Amino acid sequence: MPHYRLYYAPGACSLAPHIALEEIQMAGLADYATTRLLLPAGDQRKSEFLAVNPRGHVPVLGFRLDGQAQTLTENLAILRFLAEQHPQARLWPADALGAARASEWLSWLATDVHAYAFMQVFYPARYAAEAGAQVAVEASGRALLTRYWSDLEARLPSAVLDAGAGEQAYALGAFSVVDAYLIAFYRWAKRYGFAPHERYPRWTALTQRTLARESVRRAFAEERISLDDPLPARPAPTLFQENAA
Ligand SMILES: N[C@@H](CCC(=O)N[C@@H](CS)C(=O)NCC(=O)O)C(=O)O
Structure with missing residues (x-):
């Protein structure tokens, strides 16, 4: 094995x-x-x-x-x-278009959402040495994410809102690695004050359905995390210190 x-x-x-x-x-x-x-x-x-x-x-x-x-x-x-x-x-769609959609979601989440926008919010000090400029970097990341969350919400199928839809009501229909990735972003969005539970009903319904899976509960338990974890204290090293390290 x-x-x-x-x-x-x-x-x-x-x-x-x-x-x-x-x-x-x-x-x-x-x-x-x-x-x-x-x-x-x-x-x-x-x-x-x-x-x-x-x-x-x-x-x-x-x-x-x-x-x-x-x-x-x-x-x-x-x-x-x-x-x-x-x-x-069955973590990846078998048909060609479904498979391409899975790549489309993962690529967008890894690049635009994570590497481009969230990194500005997580680590503004990696982009600017001066405190005022760091505030501007974080604001830029937050503005991008607010746009991205609307895009994300609109792309999720309306079927996710149907409590009786069961196993066919995930981002691509059946459960896939896309849902596993999306729940990590939902937790970050919640921790960083984007209030997805108040603003994005499809993403919230999808998250609840994903969270109900045994696999997801087990991963959350092993990582000792929940959707309600507060934001950690931020070390925020300056760009200068990082380069000097
Ligand atoms: N491009 C990588 C990015 C991975 C990444 O940024 N991981 C973060 C955690 S979510 C990390 O390890 N950060 C450590 C650091 O930046 O110091 C991927 O998509 O897997």
Whole structure:
């Protein structure tokens, strides 16, 4: 049976592959272990982890394939790889258009939403040294995210609002890795004050349906997170200090 190791940080974007691995394990297709990193403690910059992923990011997936040890980074690649290795878990649409839609969602979430907009909100000090400029960077990220959330809400099918729709009422119809990724963003949106539970009924209904899955509850429990976790204190190193480190 395949065995994986997931390097994750609680509530980070690594939550998506964590949920995917739970789905795969619960279907009896593989098992996995985890290594937990605490980002505020700087675990991602420690030499043990940089030896695994010199980019200093989670998620990382470790596994053996054809006798070779592999480490795979990047959510989009990891989610697609897991889904393709375990088609019986049905985490990725089988038809060509559905598959393209899955890539469309994951790519947009990883690049525009995460790398472009959220990073400005998470780490304004990485973009500007001066405090006033950092406020402007964060405001820019927040304005982008507000636009993106409306786009996201409009793209979700109205069927997600139908409490009786059951297993066919996820972002792409059936449950997929897209839903596993979306719930991580919903939690961030909530923590960072975007009040998705008040403003985005489709995204909220989708999140509740996703959260009701056993795999998702297990991943949340192992990461010791909830949708209501408060915002952590922010270390906010300056650009100058980061460069000097
Ligand atoms: N492009 C990567 C980004 C991964 C990423 O930014 N991960 C964050 C957690 S959500 C991280 O490890 N951040 C650590 C840091 O920036 O110091 C992906 O999509 O997997």
